[in-house]
Structures are given as structure tokens and as C-alpha cells.
Amino acid sequence: MTARPVRVLLADDHAAIRAGLRLLLDAAPDVEVVGEAADGTAAVTNARALRPDVVLMDLRMPGVDGIEATRTITAEGLAEVLVLTSFDLDEYVDGALRAGAAGFLLKSAEPSALIDAVRRVADGDGVLAPEVTRRLLAAFARGPETAPGTRATAGPAGATADGASGAPGTDPRLADLTPREVDVLAALGRGLSNQGIAADLFITEATAKTHVSRVLAKLGVSTRMQAAIVARDTGLA
Template structure:
């Protein structure tokens, strides 16, 4: 039997941490190894405990979740899943750029929390469509209407037409199954294309792919990826 996924909870609200601990404690393959009350505490405990995954609240006093994520990822201490209520989302894109492997809404179902922990621990990224759309909306609001086209990003010409099509659909927040349905291909084929895109562009995961597409202005709301 493989070792359980070691999880560090980082949230300034005791009730939230207790709730997450309760949800995760009933899973045989998940172990909560610590609780942090703010970002600085999360970094300290990540260094000491070396968890597999940190469930990190975005908004915390002192060192917030974005800066804590940046430090945890930069030091290779753990994968990070950001937790947000969307009460305030100005940190969202920065947290993605800081290296978070996924985002989860605090009002998500308990099963979704467990799924997120397992997925990120297994090396996958988790980016809910709601979060992707929020990133797109925010970037559109902050981008000038008359912005000049950006130079073609390095690596773009390495992609085939189909790979680029898959990449743009991924950046819209579609799952592999939804992309497969849109393109009328098998889901395994989509996975192959996604992997090829990440490898050719030097991106870590789907989260970075979404950031990369919108950083380079390749897709804006209302555009047809085709």
C-alpha cells in the first residue's frame, strides 16, 4: 500500500481548518500533518513537515497566500492548491503565476476537496472552469481596448494547428472531455495533444497553460478558438 498523501492546511480561520481536517481525516490515503494560521506559518511548517500538498487560503493576515505559495513552490517544498471564496479575486492571477497547481472554491463539495488533493499530489493540475473564466474576465477588464498586438510568443510555431486549437479550448476552461466533444475526437487524443503543448512550450501544467495563453493575448472572451 502506498504512503498516504500528506496535507498541510493553511487558513487563518480555525473553523475552516477544522472542517477540512474532518473531511480529509476519513480518507485512508490522506493524512493531515499540520495546520498553519497564516502564510508565514505555512512556509515554516512546509519546510519542517515537507507535505505533499498545501491547501492554502488566498487571504490571510501578514504574509498572504500568494506570497506563501511563491515561496513554497520556489523552494520545491510542496504542491499548492489555493482556496478562495471569490469575495476578492485580485490575487487570483498572481497566485496562478506564483505556481499554484490548482484552485478550489471554499464552497465546493467535500468530495471535490478530496479529489483536488489526490489530483495535485499525483502531479495533475486542477483549475475549475469558474476560476478560468474569472481569470479571463479580470485580464480583459485590465487590458487596454487599443492594445497593440503582442509579438508572436516563442514556441507558438512549434505547435500543430490541432495542438493550438486544443490549447485555446483548454484556456477557455474546458475539460478534456469537453474538448473531445467539441473536436469530435477521443479523450485520449486530447490528453496527448495537451501533453505535447505543455512539452513544446515548456509549461508545467494546465494552470500555466491558461496563464500563458492569456498573458500573450491569444484568446479573449467572445472569440472563437477556431
């Protein structure tokens, strides 16, 4: 039985860019563009109506921008969001991750990388442009208060970024995780995909995916990237 194609909604205020993306994605045998939106309001409306697997989201759009649209789409569980933008400014990366985006790519990405990212995000993985990854790692090296997506306010388990002990495994945010889930969180902090986690921990990919879902739920976060930030903030990665 043939697997259902990944259903994608394109959100960009430039019609020519949407046309190019549609041409590119529809050429992939396992990807189907099911709709388009020219602004954030239409992106949310169409995501509610079409229930795509992935929304390919521009950030700078008129009216409701891509970050606010991402926040609504992820909060309602309508789709995964893969940001595709021309800008890799820190405030855009930070805003997109806080809003729940599962991935962040630049429009300069190679076509094959974009298609692969769509597939990975639909499968529950996170994707970051190499340029963004380097800056995130630098931010983590400077300290948790500078890392995009972190806050100094109370975390899911009542801890604060400022109050973390810094010793791996002792942070209150990890209290509800089983030892195996701590291992999975550490793997997320290293940027591993479900396949990578499975190989690293000698479990099946399906089991890895289940563990990842449980880790996200227990931490009170919505994306792998947000969980990775917790892993680094608590010293696991």
C-alpha cells in the first residue's frame, strides 16, 4: 500500500515564490501542495480548513505575520510549521522557536534540502538551517539566558532558567522523566533525529518516536527544538 503523501500548505505573500515552491514540491512523488496563503490570517484559516501535515511559513507578511500565525497553528495542533524565510536575524529565530516552529530554513536552501526538511518535519523531526544552528550553539555556549527559546520565568516543573542547578539530571524540570526519557532528551539536545535516537539507544524508530512524544508532554513544550533547549539548559547536552 502506497503511503499518503505529505500534505503542504504554502504561506508567503509573494505569488511568484509560492508558484516556485509549488512547482518544486509537487515534483516530489511523496509531497502534495494542498493550498496557499498570502498572509498569516489566510494561513491560519486554510490550516484549519485543510489540516495539512506541514505549513511552509514565511515570517514577514502583511497583517498577521508568520510568527503569530505559527503560534496559532501550533497551539491548535493544526499542523507542523517549517519556517522558510530570507532572514536569519536572531529575533526571527527566537520568535519562531518560541511560537512552536519545528524547523527554520532560509530561502537560499538547496531544493533537495527543502524537500528533505518537509519530509522530516512531517515525520516529527526538527530542522534548522546550518547558519542558524551555529548561532544557537554559540548562544548556548554563552549561557542559558542568551539561548533563543529560553526564558527566565518558571518552567514546566516550576523551575527557572536562572535557578537551574547546572548538574545533569538534577534540574527539577527533569523530575518526571524516566531514565530512558532523560537519555532521549539528551539525544534531542544533540540534534538527533528519531532514526538517530533509535540507533544511539538501540531501540526501534517507532519506540524513539513514542519516547520523544512523552518527553515533550512531560516538559510542557510543543517542539523538539524547545526540548533541545531544555536539554542544553539543564546540562544534558
